[in-house]
Amino acid sequence: GVHPASWAGPPIARLFDRHLPVWRTVSAELRLAQGIPGAELWAAHQEAKGEMIEAVAGLTGTRLDPDVFTIGFARRSTAYKRGSMLISDPQRLRAIAAAAGRVQILYAGKAHPHDGVGKGIIKQINDAIAAISGEPGRDIRIAFVPNYDIGVARTLIPGCDLWLNTPEPPLEASGTSGMKAALNGVPSLSSMDGWWIEGCVEGVTGWGIGTAAEVRGTLSGQRLGVDASEAHFQRDAQELYSKLEHTILPLYYTRRERWIEVMKSAISVNGSYFTTERML
Numbered sequence: 001g002v003h004p005a006s007w008a009g010p011p012i013a014r015l016f017d018r019h020l021p022v023w024r025t026v027s028a029e030l031r032l033a034q035g036i037p038g039a040e041l042w043a044a045h046q047e048a049k050g051e052m053i054e055a056v057a058g059l060t061g062t063r064l065d066p067d068v069f070t071i072g073f074a075r076r077s078t079a080y081k082r083g084s085m086l087i088s089d090p091q092r093l094r095a096i097a098a099a100a101g102r103v104q105i106l107y108a109g110k111a112h113p114h115d116g117v118g119k120g121i122i123k124q125i126n127d128a129i130a131a132i133s134g135e136p137g138r139d140i141r142i143a144f145v146p147n148y149d150i151g152v153a154r155t156l157i158p159g160c161d162l163w164l165n166t167p168e169p170p171l172e173a174s175g176t177s178g179m180k181a182a183l184n185g186v187p188s189l190s191s192m193d194g195w196w197i198e199g200c201v202e203g204v205t206g207w208g209i210g211t212a213a214e215v216r217g218t219l220s221g222q223r224l225g226v227d228a229s230e231a232h233f234q235r236d237a238q239e240l241y242s243k244l245e246h247t248i249l250p251l252y253y254t255r256r257e258r259w260i261e262v263m264k265s266a267i268s269v270n271g272s273y274f275t276t277e278r279m280l
Contacts (some may be wrong), residue, residue, distance in 0.1 A: 004030065004271065007180040009158030011047035015040060030183075030272035038260040045158075045185055045263065051157020055152070056106065060144040064104050069252050071189075072160030074108035074148055077118040080171040083109070084117075084121050085237050086164060087128040087142070092241050097139035100249035104141045108148035108156060119222035153177070154247070158184040161252065165190035166236065168229065169210065172196075182270035183265035189243060191236065199270045206266065207248065209239050 005024045008016060016023045019036050023029040033041075046066060053064045065072065077083055086105065087093065097103045107125050111118030124145070129142045145152060157163070163181035165172075165188060172194030179195060181188060187206035190196040192214070200208045252259050 001274050001276045002176050002179045003276045004183055004251050007154065007157070007183050008155065008186055009048045009051070009183060011044040011051070012158055012184050015031055015044040026278040027275040031268045033185075033267040033271070034264050036264065038257060038264070041185060041263060042256075042260055048158040048184065049161075050146060050159075052155055055155045056143055056145060059145050059147075059152070060143045062141070063100075064106075064141065064143070068102045068104045068141075069249060070104040070106060070159070070161045071164050072106045072156060072186075073160070073164045073166075074106070074145070074153065074156055075165070075177055076240070077109045077111040077121050078115055079117045079121075080168045082166045082233060082236075083107070083166055084124045084128075085166045085233065085240060087125065088233075088237050089241065090128065094138060094140060096241060096245040096249070100245050101253040102139045102141075103244075103249070104143075106143055106160060108145040108152060110148055119236065127245070153180070157181050157186065160186050162186065163188045163190075163206075163249065164240075165194075165196070166209065166240070167191050167193050168232065169193040169214065177269065178275040182266040182274070185267050185271075187246065187262050187266045189240065195274060199274060201269060203247075204262065204265045205269050206262070209236050209243070 004027055015036065020029045020032055048065050053066060057063050073083060073086065075081055111122055126144055129144060132138055132140055132142055145156065157177065157180050163178055163186050165175055165178055169191055170193055171225045175194035175196060178188045178190060188196065190209065192208045192210045192212045194199065196208065197212045199207060202208055
């Protein structure tokens with residue numbers, strides 16, 4: 001669980017203060033977020049996005065567009081979190097952005113000093129940024145935010161439009177960044193592992209990659225072999241790309257009212273439930 005009063009971004013917190021007066025001390029009050037006018041929720045989100053864009057510009061020199069769909073991926077860099085999945089097929093990603101709508105991707109996170117694989121994933125992400133940045137006129141922009149910490153997270157998470165999590169099941173212990181995102185009305189696209197097995201209502205609170213049944217079938221604690229892991233990676237990557245292209249981007253760009261309903265459900269279903277109040 002996460003602490004709502006600590007992790008709701010300032011524009012979202014002010015919105016809750018107006019419509020849900022006791023949300024700071026009674027987490028269940030957030031279930032009433034369904035009644036918040038959609039226009040007000042969208043305005044608060046865009047304000048949070050503007051604050052995030054200013055912070056990213058200051059930290060990276062990259063100026064993002066507030067009208068472009070923005071995906072956030074920020075967490076410890078290590079092998080099982082599969083941080084390179086979204087950029088594993090650059091041609092497919094470019095084709096999706098050209099066909100379904102422009103995409104901005106924000107990466108952040110650190111590797112343990114002794115985790116060579118984790119450091120390699122960060123290098124792979126930055127190499128992809130350099131390659132895409134060198135191609136003018138593309139529909140994708142990527143930024144890596146350095147020195148990720150709690151302060152950066154409090155600005156980054158509320159300003160994203162979608163929170164991405166791609167752990168290799170069943171290795172995710174929890175996934176609290178997704179809970180923080182939900183609290184801010186940011187839906188998740190995530191592997192069915194950790195908290196998302198409980199939190200995912202497909203198309204309502206966000207979208208899943210894989211199925212919960214598959215995870216339950218691997219909960220013996222045995223890791224997949226190298227070949228099986230690679231096959232699983234490729235299958236999950238294709239599902240990620242497919243949901244972006246055919247479901248998520250069209251919803252965001254062409255059915256904005258329906259997208260806002262998903263934002264409301266992220267708050268009312270997940271933000272109200274996965275809290276430190278429940279945990280304690």
